[in-house]
Amino acid sequence: MSTQENGVIQIENVSFRYGTQNVLEKVNLTIEQGSFLGLAGPNGSGKSTLIKIILGFETPDMGRVTLFHVPVSKFKNWEKIGYVSQKANSFNTGFPATVYEVVSMGLYGKIGLFRFLNKKHKKKIDETLQLVGMREFKHRSIGELSGGQQQRVFIARALVSEPEVLILDEPTVGVDTQSVQQFYHLMSHLNREKKITLLLVTHDIGAMTKYVTHVACLNKRLHFHGSSHDFEESELSSLYGHDVTMITHEHDHGGA
Amino acid sequence: MLEVMWKYDFLQYAFFVGIVIGFLAPVLGVFIVVRRQAMIADALSHITLTGIAFHLYLAQSATFLQTVHPLYMGMGFAVAGSIIMERLRNVYSAYKELAVPIILSIGIGLGVVFLSLADGFNNDLFQYLFGSIIAVSQGDVWLISVVALVVVLLLFFFYKELFFMSFDEEQAKISSIPVRSVNLLFSVMAALVIASSMRILGILLVSSLSILPVAAAMQVAKSFKQTFLYAVLFGEISVIAGLITAFYLDVAPGGMIAIFALILLLLVLSGKKYDKIRRLR
Numbered sequence: 183m184s185t186q187e188n189g190v191i192q193i194e195n196v197s198f199r200y201g202t203q204n205v206l207e208k209v210n211l212t213i214e215q216g217s218f219l220g221l222a223g224p225n226g227s228g229k230s231t232l233i234k235i236i237l238g239f240e241t242p243d244m245g246r247v248t249l250f251h252v253p254v255s256k257f258k259n260w261e262k263i264g265y266v267s268q269k270a271n272s273f274n275t276g277f278p279a280t281v282y283e284v285v286s287m288g289l290y291g292k293i294g295l296f297r298f299l300n301k302k303h304k305k306k307i308d309e310t311l312q313l314v315g316m317r318e319f320k321h322r323s324i325g326e327l328s329g330g331q332q333q334r335v336f337i338a339r340a341l342v343s344e345p346e347v348l349i350l351d352e353p354t355v356g357v358d359t360q361s362v363q364q365f366y367h368l369m370s371h372l373n374r375e376k377k378i379t380l381l382l383v384t385h386d387i388g389a390m391t392k393y394v395t396h397v398a399c400l401n402k403r404l405h406f407h408g409s410s411h412d413f414e415e416s417e418l419s420s421l422y423g424h425d426v427t428m429i430t431h432e433h434d435h436g437g438a
Numbered sequence: 439m440l441e442v443m444w445k446y447d448f449l450q451y452a453f454f455v456g457i458v459i460g461f462l463a464p465v466l467g468v469f470i471v472v473r474r475q476a477m478i479a480d481a482l483s484h485i486t487l488t489g490i491a492f493h494l495y496l497a498q499s500a501t502f503l504q505t506v507h508p509l510y511m512g513m514g515f516a517v518a519g520s521i522i523m524e525r526l527r528n529v530y531s532a533y534k535e536l537a538v539p540i541i542l543s544i545g546i547g548l549g550v551v552f553l554s555l556a557d558g559f560n561n562d563l564f565q566y567l568f569g570s571i572i573a574v575s576q577g578d579v580w581l582i583s584v585v586a587l588v589v590v591l592l593l594f595f596f597y598k599e600l601f602f603m604s605f606d607e608e609q610a611k612i613s614s615i616p617v618r619s620v621n622l623l624f625s626v627m628a629a630l631v632i633a634s635s636m637r638i639l640g641i642l643l644v645s646s647l648s649i650l651p652v653a654a655a656m657q658v659a660k661s662f663k664q665t666f667l668y669a670v671l672f673g674e675i676s677v678i679a680g681l682i683t684a685f686y687l688d689v690a691p692g693g694m695i696a697i698f699a700l701i702l703l704l705l706v707l708s709g710k711k712y713d714k715i716r717r718l719r
């Protein structure tokens with residue numbers, strides 16, 4: 183189905199357990215360059231664990247993961263990958279740092295040891311803040327922003343080093359409906375105009391399917407992986423139990 | 439004050455050392471506070487005392503040690519303690535704060551034993567606990583100058599890594615920042631600064647100069663960089679005012695410095711409250 187050459191992230195037969203608890207079983211997933219993949223699954227289904235394995239924080243018990251065709255353990259070009267963690271918003275809100283300072287962190291790894299921010303970097307920070315619509319908040323304290331605004335700052339921090347892939351773990355939790363809309367518009371823009379490959383973890387299948395190009399459903403095993411169009415035509419109620427019904431969209435995909 | 443300073447060398451030494459640690463302790467304190475390690479300063483100062491006690495104990499039989507400054511041994515213990523503490527933080531990764539009480543108990547326990555063996559429960563001990571002006575020697579001046587130079591250079595070069603790691607260690611890790619090495623480096627710097635501050639502040643009050651000015655600075659600073667500026671400003675005011683009053687009132691300088699740092703903190707807090715009330719009107 184997928185052309186292996188285009189797989190920027192390739193997960194092959196990955197199994198993982200915490201102690202005696204199986205968290206992931208034989209997961210195969212290829213994320214193609216330029217795609218926007220929505221990864222869905224109930225609480226505890228192993229989504230964050232899979233992300234941790236992709237980022238090299240955990241090592242799978244079986245199988246392997248490659249990033250840009252390099253095994254994770256040997257991967258060096260981390261600036262190509264941006265990451266916004268599920269916990270990003272739970273930082274210490276009293277931390278005395280401005281929006282500008284937080285976004286600048288995104289460049290530190292790329293700049294390297296014993297070097298400092300220069301004019302070009304500063305310009306890049308401004309541009310990225312502009313992109314996420316937070317430029318006028320540049321000198322504000324990060325703790326004084328709303329949850330949705332903080333989230334945009336963390337997205338800017340992940341984007342400022344110009345990654346080719348952006349991974350976001352449940353970024354829309356605790357964000358109001360209007361901000362969720364804005365968030366998805368920003369993601370679409372990044373994917374279509376800036377050609378960034380996106381991997382988005384979310385509970386909210388309804389809001390997501392309108393924007394993503396591909397969908398994967400995880401619950402220990404991968405239950406579905408395909409285009410968002412195919413996804414809408416499949417039934418997924420088994421994964422979510424019977425009390426959760428799929429939200430159908432107003433727009434029509436041209437018949438069954 | 440100036441005339442007295444000309445007269446007494448020890449006063450010049452004390453002021454020099456005071457001004458240097460009035461800078462170093464709050465600067466390092468900013469990182470200590472935002473990393474939520476406020477207790478680390480206390481643990482390290484106690485392990486410094488253990489080293490000093492060990493030196494005094496050894497010096498009873500090895501007479502050549504009597505000419506060596508006990509602070510060197512204290513500093514060695516503090517550095518070793520900081521490395522062990524960093525190890526423990528990795529072992530108990532879910533209970534990182536455990537490392538502090540472990541080191542603290544080892545420090546006090548061993549310290550008390552060595553002090554008893556060395557018959558060290560005397561006036562010297564009092565100086566180590568609460569600080570002293572007259573005890574500051576030319577040796578202290580050299581030692582602290584070297585420490586200051588090393589620490590300032592390291593902080594300058596590792597500022598961005600330390601800042602990133604303090605805010606979000608996980609994210610720093612995936613940005614290829616050598617988190618473990620920088621953490622270790624930071625612990626060693628903290629040990630050096632704490633051990634050098636001990637002369638004037640005393641073991642029991644070392645943390646006052648690295649925590650109180652930072653607590654006040656965080657109330658007024660608008661950015662991370664500004665936090666350093668205010669913390670140093672409050673730190674230097676506390677040290678200078680503390681040393682002058684301690685000299686004239688003939689009390690332990692550590693106590694006066696802590697009191698001035700506290701007064702500044704209270705002023706900042708009430709100033710902020712007043713500002714809020716005024717704006718609400």
Ligand SMILES: Nc1ncnc2c1ncn2[C@@H]1O[C@H](COP(=O)(O)OP(=O)(O)OP(=O)(O)O)[C@@H](O)[C@H]1O
Nearest residue numbers: 200205223224225226227228229230231232268352
């Ligand atoms: N550090 C850990 N130690 C032990 N078990 C863990 C750990 N982290 C997660 N688990 C377990 O692994 C399973 C998968 O967790 P994971 O965080 O990957 O789920 P998730 O799909 O991201 O859930 P959520 O939607 O709630 O974020 C859960 O059953 C959880 O209890």
Ligand SMILES: [Mg+2]
Nearest residue numbers: 229230231268
């Ligand atoms: Mg999760």
